[in-house]
Amino acid sequence: xxxxxxxxxxxxxxxxxxxxxxxxxxxxxxxxxxxxxxxxxxxxxxxxxxxxxxxxxxxxxxxxxxxxxxxxxxxxxxxxxxxxxxxxxxxxxxxxxxxxxxxxxxxxxxxxxxxxxxxxxxxxxxxxxxxxxxxxxxxxxxxxxxxxxxxxxxxxxxxxxxxxxxxxxxxxxxxxxxxxxxxxxxxxxxxxxxxxxxxxxxxxxxxxxxxxxxxxxxxxxxxxxxxxxxxxxxxxxxxxxxxxxxxxxxxxxxxxxxxxxxxxxxxxxxxxxxxxxxxx
Numbered sequence: 554x555x556x557x558x559x560x561x562x563x564x565x566x567x568x569x570x571x572x573x574x575x576x577x578x579x580x581x582x583x584x585x586x587x588x589x590x591x592x593x594x595x596x597x598x599x600x601x602x603x604x605x606x607x608x609x610x611x612x613x614x615x616x617x618x619x620x621x622x623x624x625x626x627x628x629x630x631x632x633x634x635x636x637x638x639x640x641x642x643x644x645x646x647x648x649x650x651x652x653x654x655x656x657x658x659x660x661x662x663x664x665x666x667x668x669x670x671x672x673x674x675x676x677x678x679x680x681x682x683x684x685x686x687x688x689x690x691x692x693x694x695x696x697x698x699x700x701x702x703x704x705x706x707x708x709x710x711x712x713x714x715x716x717x718x719x720x721x722x723x724x725x726x727x728x729x730x731x732x733x734x735x736x737x738x739x740x741x742x743x744x745x746x747x748x749x750x751x752x753x754x755x756x757x758x759x760x761x762x763x764x765x766x767x768x769x770x771x772x773x774x775x776x777x778x779x780x781x782x783x784x785x786x787x788x789x790x791x792x793x794x795x796x797x798x799x800x801x802x803x804x805x806x807x808x809x810x811x812x813x814x815x816x817x818x819x820x821x822x823x824x825x826x827x828x829x830x831x832x833x
Contacts (some may be wrong), residue, residue: 562678562741565700566652568750571803573654585662588696588724589825591777592784599787605777606695606827607634610722613773613829614691615642622690625649625714625737627679627707628697632659635693636666644692645721646670649679680706688716695724698760701752704761712767715832721769723828726758726814732822741813741822742794748810757826769830781818789815 566722573587580599581587590602597605614622621644628633629648632655639646648659659674666672677683679694680703701707711721732738733756746754755763761771796812798805817823 562651565750568803569652570654572807575804576807582631582776583630585636585658587630588740589781590786591780591825592786593780595784597784602786605670606724607637609775609777609827610634610693610695610724611638611641611737611780613722613827614638614693614720615773617829617831618642618690620644623688624691624693625682625684625687625689626693627711628694628700629659629674630655630695632672632674634695635659635739636662636668638693639668639672639701640666647670647684647687647689648674649677649684650674650683651676651678652688653713659695661708675825679710682710684714687714688719689714690716692719692721694722696726698723699749699754704752704755704760705766708760708763708769709767711760712764712769712832717832719832720772721764721832723760723826723830726818727760727824727826728754728817729822729824730756730758730815732756735822738820738822740819741817744796745810745813745817748806748808748813750806757824757828760828765831766778768833770833771828772831773827773829775827777827778818778821778823782821782826785819793819 586603588606591605592602620642624638624643624646626648629635629650635646635648656674656676663669663672732742792812793815795808796816802807
C-alpha cells in the first residue's frame with residue numbers, strides 16, 4: 554500500500570500528465586521546455602522567448618565555472634535546458650524527475666542529440682535525491698521550487714550535492730510581501746497555488762534565508778519581471794479573466810491558476826527571478 558507521500562506523488566503525476574497532453578505544443582516539445590517564455594523585445598519569436606531562461610542559466614553558470622563542469626537538474630521536465638548545458642559547457646549532467654514519462658523523453662532527447670553517456674536521467678523525489686555519494690559543480694532548478702512541499706528540505710538537498718564553491722541556479726516565481734498582506738492579492742495567490750497544486754510558495758527573502766542556513770550564499774539576482782510586463786507572453790491576456798472563476802477539474806484549475814499568476818505579475822506582486830547561490 555502506498556504511503557501518503559507516494560499517494561500524493563501519484564496524484565501530482567496524474568495531474569501533470571493530463572496538463573502536458575493539453576498544453577504542451579509542438580515547439581515546446583521540440584525544445585524540451587515547460588517554463589515561461591520571456592521576450593527581450595516585442596520582435597522576439599516564440600522560439601527565442603522559450604530559449605531565454607535556459608540561456609540565462611547557461612550564462613550565469615559559464616561566467617563562474619570552468620568548462621567541463623558536472624550539472625544536476627532537479628525537476629528537469631523534458632530535459633531541454635539540461636541537454637543545452639551538456640551539449641555546451643558542461644561535461645556531463647543528470648536530470649531528476651518524478652515522472653517516468655518525462656524520464657523517457659529526456660533519454661530520447663539524449664539519444665537524438667548524441668549525448669548518451671554524458672546525459673542521464675533518474676526518477677526520484679527532490680526532497681530526497683537518490684544519488685548517494687554523487688557531487689556536482691552546479692545544480693539547476695527551473696520552476697521547480699514552487700512545487701516543493703518543503704522548500705527548505707529541497708535547498709538543503711541541493712547544498713548537500715554541491716561541491717564547495719559549486720553553484721545553485723534557481724529560476725522561479727516569488728510572491729512579494731504584499732501578495733500575502735493585501736486581501737485581494739492574497740486571494741489571487743491562493744488561487745495560483747490551488748490551481749497549480751503548488752507548495753507554500755516562499756518569497757525571495759524567505760528563500761534567501763533558507764539557503765543561507767544551508768551554507769548557500771546569494772551571488773546574483775536577476776529580475777525578469779520587467780521584461781514579462783513589457784512584453785506579455787502569448788495567451789496572457791485571455792487567460793487573466795479565469796483567475797476569478799471557480800472552474801471544475803484539472804484543466805479548469807490550471808486555467809484559473811495561470812490567470813492568477815498573470816494578474817499577480819502584472820500588478821507587481823509576483824517576481825520572476827533568477828537566483829544564483831554559491832556553496833561555502
